Amino acid sequence: MNARELEKCIDDFGTDIYRFCLKLCADKTDAEDLYQQTFLKALEAEWTLDWEKNPKALFFSLAHNLWKSGRRKQARRNMIAPCSNFDDETETVLHSEESIEEAYLQKEMAAEVRQIIQTLPERFQVPLILFYLSDCSIEQIAAIIKKPPGTVKSRLFKGRSLIKKRLEDAGYER
Numbered sequence: 001m002n003a004r005e006l007e008k009c010i011d012d013f014g015t016d017i018y019r020f021c022l023k024l025c026a027d028k029t030d031a032e033d034l035y036q037q038t039f040l041k042a043l044e045a046e047w048t049l050d051w052e053k054n055p056k057a058l059f060f061s062l063a064h065n066l067w068k069s070g071r072r073k074q075a076r077r078n079m080i081a082p083c084s085n086f087d088d089e090t091e092t093v094l095h096s097e098e099s100i101e102e103a104y105l106q107k108e109m110a111a112e113v114r115q116i117i118q119t120l121p122e123r124f125q126v127p128l129i130l131f132y133l134s135d136c137s138i139e140q141i142a143a144i145i146k147k148p149p150g151t152v153k154s155r156l157f158k159g160r161s162l163i164k165k166r167l168e169d170a171g172y173e174r
Contacts, residue, residue, distance in 0.1 A: 038063040124159035
């Protein structure tokens with residue numbers, strides 16, 4: 001694709017592509033970056049546009065693929081080294097008597113527990129989520145999963161035991 005063809009594409013359907021980028025990113029600066037990346041990638045690629053077919057769809061798919069690729073890249077980076085901004089809550093933690101290491105270890109343990117819960121079988125996972133995250137009573141959980149309250153109590157106990165065992169295996173101690 002040469003510069004003249006790209007300029008014609010930008011004139012013909014650039015605003016539609018920009019709107020699409022805005023919907024994907026939900027942020028103006030990210031949308032502008034994605035828009036520029038889309039047309040830059042099209043310029044770098046040695047495509048020959050067939051104006052009989054739908055070249056607009058080509059740019060939509062290119063923008064979508066670049067957006068997905070960027071999200072995957074960001075997710076991989078966050079798994080390796082999470083990045084967060086300082087906010088008021090973080091600053092109060094930093095200035096309080098609570099140590100930074102303790103706060104970090106608590107967050108790390110909470111993430112580990114969430115991960116363990118996701119790997120548990122559904123029969124343990126659902127009661128644990130309903131009881132601890134949704135604050136449902138044992139009777140409410142029994143009604144939701146259509147099991148007796150004794151079964152719910154048993155599954156909560158077994159789920160907690162599995163979480164405790166896996167945390168100990170991972171090196172966490174009480």
